[in-house]
Amino acid sequence: MNSSWRCDVDGPVLPLHVTEHINAQILESVVAKVATGSASGAPTPLWGLWPLPTGWMVTGVGWAGDCRSGVRATVLACSGPAPIDRGPADIVLVAEEPGVGLGARFAGIPGPDPGPFLEGARDGAPAHAKVRAAGWPTPLWSVKSADDRSAYVGEARGMWLYAVAWPSSSGYLVAEDLSLCDLVESRPSELVFGAPSPYLHGSA
Template sequence: MRPPDLMSSAWRCDHCGPTPPLHRTERISSEILTATTDRAAELGFPVWCLWPLPTGWTVTGVAWVGDERSGISATALACTGPSPLTDGPADLVFVAEELSVGLGARLAGLPGPDPGPQLSELAQSSEAHAKVRTGGRPTPLWALDTPDDRSVYVGEAMGRWLWAVAFPAPAGYLLTEPVELQDLAEWQPTELVFGASSPYLQG
């Protein structure tokens, strides 16, 4: 990635052309999360989080895509906790993004920036595989074919893609139960617990 310079006011990739940068933090805390959610709130952009968090789960990362010139085009938030179906921790990453950003697809291990034909076919041929609530509204999600080490659900909320990427794959079971996603840009619970940084928003 090349930063803006005298020749261009946009961040640029040598292969893709103008590309908004991904901003990640090395650690997570209430102050760091608030800095991101305040920025998102100014633009009406959601930052989705499981709420209430399941027992033993913590918020472990936040990221956003954009720059001062173009604003925010995607946000991501990671949660980590114990999974009764696997040994060791499980991670869930929630991504809200505009069309053609590609952060959700990257985390999902899929080519292309958007879920595309796979989601269109699923939505026409099957019932939703998960039904979460976003901002109090029912939101259907469909499971995509992805690498074996993760499970991925995708749908639409507030006019943007909503991705839920679970590591390892069995951790996706959490989304088969009724769950609520809270937009932290709208309201950040004071009871949020923070943990060590998730590797999925670091690499």
């Protein structure tokens, strides 16, 4: 008997748990789960946009892990008006330990880690975008993703940090000096919640 979840391409993977709806109470329950940490160490961050851009809402939350390994990755979705054409846009923020592969799935790149797609970072090229993660300047590099989205990846607190946006033109939002807060440490009472994001339920 093998209880592992399996991907047809990558083999054994950790199960992804996504809440059906999102509100303050549901977010609080997920944070309690994440705060217990993983078998490998401290809790994985749960990155959220804060302050939220005008018109934006939190639209989903999830985590990857099992009862043996604990929470190894987190994901939070936000939705709002695109920065350029003002049409609908979505962004997914993923924090994960190396080798998990959740961020790569949302980014539309193969394999569990983005290393092969970070030539610019290895060559010392300037970052394509910068965010502030828990107050710390955090460089992000663009990675080649599926045509319908844009994806940026960097490192924060010793883990991969992905920011994946739909449609692809909405990646401009990442270049607007976004600030991220770790919702495990602090949850602003002013967070606004909206209808569930389709990108957390298998359509990515």
